[in-house]
Amino acid sequence: MSGHGHRLGRPEQAVGASVEASAPVVELDIGSVAHGGTCVARHDGRVVFVRHALPGERVRARLTDTSHDRYWRADAIEVLAASADRVPAPCPHAGPGRCGGCDWQHASLAAQRRFKAEVVREQLRRLAGLDWPVEVEALDLPSGSPFDGLGWRTRMRYALTDQGQVALRGHRSHEIVEAADCRIAHPLVRAAVTGRTFPTTSADPSAAVAAAAGATGEGKIEGEIEIEVAASVSSGSTLVTPVTLHTTERGSVGVRPVDDEIVEVVRGRRFRLAPGVFWQVHPGAPEALVDAVLAGLAPRTGERALDLYAGAGLFTAALADAVGPQGLVVAMESDPQAVASAARSLADLPQVSLRGVRVSPGSLRGLAGTGADIVVLDPPRAGAGAGVMRELLALRPRAVAYVACDPAPLGRDLAVAVTAGYSLVGLRAFDLFPMTAHVECVALLQRPD
Incomplete structure (x- = not known):
C-alpha cells in the first residue's frame, strides 16, 4: 500500500499520561525494526524509537519521551x-494514544513474522556472536477456523474503570482504555466480560475478592482493582478471577482466591490450574512447544531429565512419559500454586520429583552427584542468567532445550553456553503472540562429544 497523509488514531493525544498534546511533532524517515515493537529513526543525530511506523516509511511523529540523553521515543501520528x-x-x-497491548496491528501478518525474525537474528548476533537463520512459524487455532491473527489470547488481565467496565492500559502508561471487545482476546474470554461490570468497591481486599465473585462490599479501596480471565479451549470453560490491588506502606498487594481451577488438556493429560498459575496464552502453544522440545532433546528411556522453571508441569509430563518409569524427572518451580497444580496433574507419574524451590545460582548444587542427561528451561522474561547457566552446564547434560519469550536474554544466556563449550544446533521461533512484538523461541544446545 502506498499513499500520503494517512492519519493514525487520534494524533492530538500521545501515549502516556505525562505526554501533552503540545509535545513536539517531527518528520522522520523510518529505518529498521527494533526490539520491542518499534522502528528506528534519527532526528538531529539522536536515535528515536517510533511506534506505529514501519520500515521505509516517512511519518510525522509526536515525541512521547525525551527524558533520555541517548534516545527518544515517539508515536507516528501521520504516514506521509x-x-x-x-x-x-x-x-x-x-493506534497512538490508545491501547498499548498490540505493537503491529498496522502491519500484515507476514510482515510481522519477518520483523520478529529480524529481531531474533540481530539479538543472537549482537549478544551471542551467533549468525543463525531464523524463520518465525505461524500457529493455527485448534478449532481449525481461518486464522487472521485475532481471537487467540486465552488469558487476559484487565484493569477496571470506575464504573467497573473492563479496560486495558496505554503503552508505558497507567491510562486505561475500555476494551471489552479486544480483538486478540479469544471469543471465550470476550464472552466472559462483554456486557458485564465488576465491583470496584470494598471495605478490605478479601471482601473485594468476595464482591467480585458475587457477594457485596462497601467502601473504596485506595488503589485499583483488576481481574484475570482464563479460558480453556479444550474444555470450553472460563474462569474470571478478581485481583485486588491496594496501596500499603510496603507497596501494592494482590489478593487472589485459590479455591477454583481451570483445566487444560495436552496430549490427553488434564492439567488442573489454580487461578494465576502460568499457562501459555495461545491455545496452540503447548502442543507446539512440547513437540519442539521433544524433537530437539530426543529423550531416551531411563534418562535423567531436569525441568527448570517448571510451572504447572507441561514439559515435566512430556519428559516423564518419554523417559519412562525407569527414568527420573526433577522439576523445579518457585510458585507454590504452580507446584500444587503440578502435583495434582502429575500424581500418576512416580518418576517425577517436584521441588518447590527458586531456580537461582546455588539451587542446582544438590544435583552435582547425579547430574542430568537432558534439560528443559523455560525461564521468565528476564532469562536464566549467567550464574544459573554456568551451574546448569556444569552438570554436563548432553542436550538442553531453552524456551525463551524474549530473544535478548536468550542471546545473553546462549553466549554463556558457547563460552562453556556448548553449541547451538537448532532454533525454532513461533508466532505465539500475533499483533504484538513478542516471539517464542526454542533453542537446542548440545554438549561437545
Whole structure:
C-alpha cells in the first residue's frame, strides 16, 4: 500500500499520561525494526524509537519521551509515505494514544513474522556472536477456523474503570482504555466480560475478592482493582478471577482466591490450574512447544531429565512419559500454586520429583552427584542468567532445550553456553503472540562429544 497523509488514531493525544498534546511533532524517515515493537529513526543525530511506523516509511511523529540523553521515543501520528506492508488496524483500540497491548496491528501478518525474525537474528548476533537463520512459524487455532491473527489470547488481565467496565492500559502508561471487545482476546474470554461490570468497591481486599465473585462490599479501596480471565479451549470453560490491588506502606498487594481451577488438556493429560498459575496464552502453544522440545532433546528411556522453571508441569509430563518409569524427572518451580497444580496433574507419574524451590545460582548444587542427561528451561522474561547457566552446564547434560519469550536474554544466556563449550544446533521461533512484538523461541544446545 502506498499513499500520503494517512492519519493514525487520534494524533492530538500521545501515549502516556505525562505526554501533552503540545509535545513536539517531527518528520522522520523510518529505518529498521527494533526490539520491542518499534522502528528506528534519527532526528538531529539522536536515535528515536517510533511506534506505529514501519520500515521505509516517512511519518510525522509526536515525541512521547525525551527524558533520555541517548534516545527518544515517539508515536507516528501521520504516514506521509506508506510501506507496502501497512494494513488497516483490525482493532478500533489500536493506534497512538490508545491501547498499548498490540505493537503491529498496522502491519500484515507476514510482515510481522519477518520483523520478529529480524529481531531474533540481530539479538543472537549482537549478544551471542551467533549468525543463525531464523524463520518465525505461524500457529493455527485448534478449532481449525481461518486464522487472521485475532481471537487467540486465552488469558487476559484487565484493569477496571470506575464504573467497573473492563479496560486495558496505554503503552508505558497507567491510562486505561475500555476494551471489552479486544480483538486478540479469544471469543471465550470476550464472552466472559462483554456486557458485564465488576465491583470496584470494598471495605478490605478479601471482601473485594468476595464482591467480585458475587457477594457485596462497601467502601473504596485506595488503589485499583483488576481481574484475570482464563479460558480453556479444550474444555470450553472460563474462569474470571478478581485481583485486588491496594496501596500499603510496603507497596501494592494482590489478593487472589485459590479455591477454583481451570483445566487444560495436552496430549490427553488434564492439567488442573489454580487461578494465576502460568499457562501459555495461545491455545496452540503447548502442543507446539512440547513437540519442539521433544524433537530437539530426543529423550531416551531411563534418562535423567531436569525441568527448570517448571510451572504447572507441561514439559515435566512430556519428559516423564518419554523417559519412562525407569527414568527420573526433577522439576523445579518457585510458585507454590504452580507446584500444587503440578502435583495434582502429575500424581500418576512416580518418576517425577517436584521441588518447590527458586531456580537461582546455588539451587542446582544438590544435583552435582547425579547430574542430568537432558534439560528443559523455560525461564521468565528476564532469562536464566549467567550464574544459573554456568551451574546448569556444569552438570554436563548432553542436550538442553531453552524456551525463551524474549530473544535478548536468550542471546545473553546462549553466549554463556558457547563460552562453556556448548553449541547451538537448532532454533525454532513461533508466532505465539500475533499483533504484538513478542516471539517464542526454542533453542537446542548440545554438549561437545
